Amino acid sequence: MLKVGTVVLGVEDLERAVAFWSAALGYVRRDDATDFVVLQPSGGAGPRIAFQRSSAPAQEVPRVHLDLYAGDAAEQAAEVERLVGLGARRVAWPHYPEDPDFVVLADSEGNRFCVIDTAHG
DSSP: OOOOOEEEEEESSHHHHHHHHHHHHTEEEOSOOSSEEEEEETTSOSOEEEEEEOOSOOOSSOSSOEEEEESSHHHHHHHHHHHHHHTOEEOOOTTOOSSOSEEEEEOTTSOEEEEEETTOO
C-alpha cells in the first residue's frame, strides 16, 4: 500500500522558502542539498515537505495545496497572525463559502495554503 511521504513545492528562492516553512511548521532540514531541500518534523515521524527550484509562477487557484490544522478558531487566528509575521500574506479569496472554516494564505513564494479550524461546526 502506498503512503504519502513528501509533498514537493516548486519555489524560486529555495532558502527563503526553507526558512519560512521551517519556522511555520517547526521542521528541520534533512540534509545540506542546495537544489532540492527536504524538511522533516523535528521528531522524525510524519509527512515531509520538500522544495525544488522552479521558474514557473505560483498558481492563483492551485490544483493542489497544503491544509494546516488548528484545534479551534482561537488557535486558527493566532496561527494565521504568526504565519503572517513570518512572511505569509493573506489572499483575497473569492471562493470562500458563507461560513468558512479555513483562511487562505500564500507563503513567501506565493504558494497558496489554508489554515483550517478543525472545531468549526
